[in-house]
Amino acid sequence: MESQKQYKPKFSFEFFPPKTLEAVGKLQMTTERLARLNPSFFSVTFGAGGSTRERTFETVMDIFKKTGIDGVPHVSCIGSTVGEIKTILDSYIEGGIRNVVALRGDLPSGSISGGPLRYASELVEFIRRETGDHFHIEVAAYPEFHPQAPSAQKDLENFKRKVDAGADAAITQYFYNPDAYYRFIDSCEKLRIDIPIVPGIMPIVTCTQLCRFSDACGAEIPRWILKRLQEFGDDRVSIQKFGIEVSTKLCEQLLANGAPGLHFYTMNQSEASVAILKNIGINTKD
Ligand code: FAD
Numbered sequence: 001m002e003s004q005k006q007y008k009p010k011f012s013f014e015f016f017p018p019k020t021l022e023a024v025g026k027l028q029m030t031t032e033r034l035a036r037l038n039p040s041f042f043s044v045t046f047g048a049g050g051s052t053r054e055r056t057f058e059t060v061m062d063i064f065k066k067t068g069i070d071g072v073p074h075v076s077c078i079g080s081t082v083g084e085i086k087t088i089l090d091s092y093i094e095g096g097i098r099n100v101v102a103l104r105g106d107l108p109s110g111s112i113s114g115g116p117l118r119y120a121s122e123l124v125e126f127i128r129r130e131t132g133d134h135f136h137i138e139v140a141a142y143p144e145f146h147p148q149a150p151s152a153q154k155d156l157e158n159f160k161r162k163v164d165a166g167a168d169a170a171i172t173q174y175f176y177n178p179d180a181y182y183r184f185i186d187s188c189e190k191l192r193i194d195i196p197i198v199p200g201i202m203p204i205v206t207c208t209q210l211c212r213f214s215d216a217c218g219a220e221i222p223r224w225i226l227k228r229l230q231e232f233g234d235d236r237v238s239i240q241k242f243g244i245e246v247s248t249k250l251c252e253q254l255l256a257n258g259a260p261g262l263h264f265y266t267m268n269q270s271e272a273s274v275a276i277l278k279n280i281g282i283n284t285k286d
Contacts, residue, residue: 064097
């Protein structure tokens with residue numbers, strides 16, 4: 001974990017583009033509340049094949065305009081042509097955006113065509129080739145390994161390809177076992193990967209939602225957490241309280257062991273992230 005210690009801890013928050021006017025209003029309240037924590041950036045997800053293209057762009061620009069905090073768009077390459085990706089990048093350059101999260105993305109089930117850029121490393125290479133050093137590029141990292149990776153070692157090597165292609169930093173898939181992160185960082189150091197790798201934190205809101213996401217992305221929910229969540233049943237208040245306790249402890253441990261920051265998967269809600277940050281002593285100004 002040595003090389004991770006040189007960075008001052010940073011905090012960031014992730015949103016998905018809202019679909020309805022009501023959801024737009026809710027997200028605005030969330031970003032206003034989280035902006036008071038003075039995060040490094042707010043990132044906004046992108047649907048594979050450009051399915052949220054306009055909404056990702058509008059959400060990023062709106063957040064930047066209303067909060068003054070950097071809005072960071074996710075851009076995924078699967079299912080898009082290089083022309084489409086170049087148009088997206090040009091629109092962000094024109095809008096004054098200087099950071100992106102570069103991803104492969106996942107094809108919706110039933111789709112066959114992947115597009116010319118098959119992996120995130122090829123997208124990073126493309127962004128560097130087309131736009132030089134304009135963008136600070138974040139990529140995804142998987143302490144518990146990507147579900148499609150043939151082996152842990154191959155996944156690490158594939159992660160290194162993204163760094164070698166020009167990624168500046170990484171955000172991890174969420175996890176609840178900090179040892180997976182520490183081991184991942186140690187393996188990266190052995191491969192001479194020295195970019196900041198920020199843990200992704202998923203506050204627990206409901207058991208069903210967490211199980212659904214974790215099934216899809218391959219994140220492990222430790223048995224002791226699952227058992228407790230199942231016991232709470234529909235008692236959302238107890239689940240949230242327990243979830244905040246679990247994530248607070250995790251965040252404290254990660255920062256104490258040199259993690260360079262925390263990235264919160266907010267699900268467009270502020271309560272859990274604010275509570276966790278308050279518990280670990282970040283001034284929430286509330
Ligand atoms: P890659 O880094 O390309 O890796 C995908 C798989 O391919 C891995 O198994 C890897 O080992 C393998 N691989 C990589 N390179 C090679 C190679 N050269 N040869 C053979 N195998 C290779 N999804 C969205 O659709 N929209 C989002 O906005 C979004 N945001 C995300 C943000 C974060 C922080 C994270 C962690 C994930 C996000 N995802 C998002 C999910 C992500 O798109 C999926 O996990 C996807 O399956 C992989 O994307 P990647 O960029 O990690 O892919």
